[in-house]
Amino acid sequence: MIKLLRADLSRLFRSKTFWLCAAAMFVLSVVMAFDYANYVREAIENGYYQAGFGEERAFILAPVLGGFAALFSGTFLGTDYSCGTIRNKIIIGHSRRNIYLANLFTCFAGGAATIVLWFIGIIFGMIYSGILDMGFWDILVKFLTALGFTAVFCAVYVFIGMLISNRTVTVALSLVIWIGLTIAGYCILGEFENINPDDFVPGENDSFMIADSAKGKFILCGILSKVLPTCQMLFMQSENSIEDVLNNIGLSVGFYLPDIVVSALVTAAITALGVCIFRKKDIR
Amino acid sequence: MDFVLTSQGLTKNYGKFRALDGLSIHVPNGSIYGLIGRNGAGKTTLIRLICGLQEPDSGEYFIYGKRNSDADISAIRKRMGAVVETPSVYLGMSAEENLKMQYRVLGMPSFDGIRELLKLVDLDKAGRKHAGHFSLGMRQRLGIAVALCGNPDFLILDEPINGLDPQGIIEIRELILKLNRERKITVLISSHILEELSKLATHYGIIDSGKLVKEISSRELENAFRKSVTAEVTNTSALAETLDKMGVEYKILDETHAEIYAKINVTELALALSEKGCDIISLHENEESLESYFLDIVGGDNND
Structure with missing residues (x-):
C-alpha cells in the first residue's frame, strides 16, 4: 500500500491538471481575500461592521473545491x-483493495493541498483587512469540515474512476455529479431559507412551528444537509449549522454531530461499496 | 518436467460467449512457449486470467505451483511481468520516468538498473521524449522494459509484434531470445503470426475455441512435420507403378506432377523410371510449415 501511495503521489504531484487546479484555487482565493478585505473595510468606514461580518464572502469559494477535485481526480x-498502467499494478500482485485505497488517499491528498492553498488566501484576506474575529478554533473547524467534504467528494470520484474505464467519461461524469450535487445543495438550502407560510403553525408565545405535515420534508432536508458534501460546503459560508437551523424552526435536534464525523462515515460507506465492486471488475 | 504455469479446466464466459472452455496448459520452465490461435480463440482471455486481471468462472491455474485462489499468490506474481495487448506505459512520461514509476510501484529501494534496462531494450538514447511520441516498436519495447522491472523470471507477452514494421519485429524477436538465453526468463508469447513464432518458440500450445487442442515441443513438431517431394515427370502412370513397387506413399496431382511422401533415393528412382521410358523433369523437396500443421489441427476451412 505504501509503495502504491508513493508511486501515486509522485504521479499526482507531477500532473499538470492538478497544479492548474491548485494554482487556480490559490489565485481565486487571493482575489476573494482582497474582495473580503475591501468589503469589511467598507463596512467599518460606514459604521455597520459587526463581528462575523462578511465571513460568507471569505468562504464563498467552498463550492468550487468539488469541481477542481473532480477535474484532477x-x-x-x-x-x-487509458494508459493501461493499472494492469501493471495488478500483474505484480498488488491487491485491488490496496490499489483502490491508494487512489483514494492520493486524490484526498490533492484535495487537502488545494484546501491549504485556499485557506492561505482566506487568512491572508483576514490579516489584510485587519479583522480577525474568527478564532483559531473556528478556523480549524472550518478547515476540518472542508477536509471532510473533500474526502466525500474524492470517495465519489474514486468510485466513478475505478469502475469506469474511460478517462473522458470519468472526468465528465465527475463534473456532472459535482454540478448535480451543488444544485441539490442550493435547492435543499432554499427549502430552509424560503419556507412556505402554509408549512407553519402558531406555536407558544407568539412563535411559529413547522406543521406536522411538513416535518417529514424538513427532517429529510436536514439529513441531506448533513450528508451531502455540497450542503456542508454551503453551510460553511454561514454562521449557523444545520442543527441551529432545525432548532430555529422547531425541529429540535437533541445532539450535534460534527460534519467531519458524518463525512468520514459517508466516505467509508462509499469506499467499502467501491472496493467490493472493484474486486469483481474485469480489467481489460 | 518443471512447470512455471499449469492450469486445469479453466473456463471464462462473457455473457453467453464462452471464451475459455476447460483449458489446460503446461508451460515448462525456461521455455519460450508460443500460444497459437486465430483471433477470438481465447489467447488474450487466458493471459488476462493468468495475470489476475480477470477471474475464471471455473477451473484453476498454478504459477510456480501456487494455486490462483491461494492467499499468497500475490507474492508469486512479483516474479511475473507482462505486456497484455497494448504496452502499459504512461504516454506523458519519458521512458526513464516510466521505469521509475514502475520501480516505485514495486517498492524497489533505488533506481539502480534503470539505465541497464533502457539499454537492454535499446531506449537508452530516447532521452526526455514522451512515450506518446514513440513509434509503436519503441512503445512495445518500453512496455517490455516496464514488465522487466523487478527482474521477473516469467514474462508474458500478448501479441508483441502486432502492427510492427519488419525492423520492429526483428528487434522484438532478438530481445525475447536474449531474455530467454541470457537471463533464463521463461516467456509465454501469444501470436497469430506463426512464421515469426516459429523462429522463437521452444514449445507450442495450439488454442482453438477456448480449448488447448495440442501442446508440442518444437523438436516434436519438427518430427511430426510430413516431408514430401513434388516430382515432375513425363509419365505419371509409370511413376505410380514404380512407387507402388517401392512401397512408397504418393499422390498423383495431374498428368505430369505427383507428391511423394517419403525420402527417396533419387538415383534408384531415376533408373527405375528410365527403364519404363519416363524422364524426371524436376524434383522439389517440401517441408510442412507450422502454418499448415496449425491448419491441420484446427481445421483450415474454419480459418478466416
Missing part, C-alpha cells in the same frame, strides 16, 4: 485506465 484516475 478524474484525470488522475482515468489515466491509469
Whole structure:
C-alpha cells in the first residue's frame, strides 16, 4: 500500500491538471481575500461592521473545491485506465483493495493541498483587512469540515474512476455529479431559507412551528444537509449549522454531530461499496 | 518436467460467449512457449486470467505451483511481468520516468538498473521524449522494459509484434531470445503470426475455441512435420507403378506432377523410371510449415 501511495503521489504531484487546479484555487482565493478585505473595510468606514461580518464572502469559494477535485481526480484516475498502467499494478500482485485505497488517499491528498492553498488566501484576506474575529478554533473547524467534504467528494470520484474505464467519461461524469450535487445543495438550502407560510403553525408565545405535515420534508432536508458534501460546503459560508437551523424552526435536534464525523462515515460507506465492486471488475 | 504455469479446466464466459472452455496448459520452465490461435480463440482471455486481471468462472491455474485462489499468490506474481495487448506505459512520461514509476510501484529501494534496462531494450538514447511520441516498436519495447522491472523470471507477452514494421519485429524477436538465453526468463508469447513464432518458440500450445487442442515441443513438431517431394515427370502412370513397387506413399496431382511422401533415393528412382521410358523433369523437396500443421489441427476451412 505504501509503495502504491508513493508511486501515486509522485504521479499526482507531477500532473499538470492538478497544479492548474491548485494554482487556480490559490489565485481565486487571493482575489476573494482582497474582495473580503475591501468589503469589511467598507463596512467599518460606514459604521455597520459587526463581528462575523462578511465571513460568507471569505468562504464563498467552498463550492468550487468539488469541481477542481473532480477535474484532477478524474484525470488522475482515468489515466491509469487509458494508459493501461493499472494492469501493471495488478500483474505484480498488488491487491485491488490496496490499489483502490491508494487512489483514494492520493486524490484526498490533492484535495487537502488545494484546501491549504485556499485557506492561505482566506487568512491572508483576514490579516489584510485587519479583522480577525474568527478564532483559531473556528478556523480549524472550518478547515476540518472542508477536509471532510473533500474526502466525500474524492470517495465519489474514486468510485466513478475505478469502475469506469474511460478517462473522458470519468472526468465528465465527475463534473456532472459535482454540478448535480451543488444544485441539490442550493435547492435543499432554499427549502430552509424560503419556507412556505402554509408549512407553519402558531406555536407558544407568539412563535411559529413547522406543521406536522411538513416535518417529514424538513427532517429529510436536514439529513441531506448533513450528508451531502455540497450542503456542508454551503453551510460553511454561514454562521449557523444545520442543527441551529432545525432548532430555529422547531425541529429540535437533541445532539450535534460534527460534519467531519458524518463525512468520514459517508466516505467509508462509499469506499467499502467501491472496493467490493472493484474486486469483481474485469480489467481489460 | 518443471512447470512455471499449469492450469486445469479453466473456463471464462462473457455473457453467453464462452471464451475459455476447460483449458489446460503446461508451460515448462525456461521455455519460450508460443500460444497459437486465430483471433477470438481465447489467447488474450487466458493471459488476462493468468495475470489476475480477470477471474475464471471455473477451473484453476498454478504459477510456480501456487494455486490462483491461494492467499499468497500475490507474492508469486512479483516474479511475473507482462505486456497484455497494448504496452502499459504512461504516454506523458519519458521512458526513464516510466521505469521509475514502475520501480516505485514495486517498492524497489533505488533506481539502480534503470539505465541497464533502457539499454537492454535499446531506449537508452530516447532521452526526455514522451512515450506518446514513440513509434509503436519503441512503445512495445518500453512496455517490455516496464514488465522487466523487478527482474521477473516469467514474462508474458500478448501479441508483441502486432502492427510492427519488419525492423520492429526483428528487434522484438532478438530481445525475447536474449531474455530467454541470457537471463533464463521463461516467456509465454501469444501470436497469430506463426512464421515469426516459429523462429522463437521452444514449445507450442495450439488454442482453438477456448480449448488447448495440442501442446508440442518444437523438436516434436519438427518430427511430426510430413516431408514430401513434388516430382515432375513425363509419365505419371509409370511413376505410380514404380512407387507402388517401392512401397512408397504418393499422390498423383495431374498428368505430369505427383507428391511423394517419403525420402527417396533419387538415383534408384531415376533408373527405375528410365527403364519404363519416363524422364524426371524436376524434383522439389517440401517441408510442412507450422502454418499448415496449425491448419491441420484446427481445421483450415474454419480459418478466416
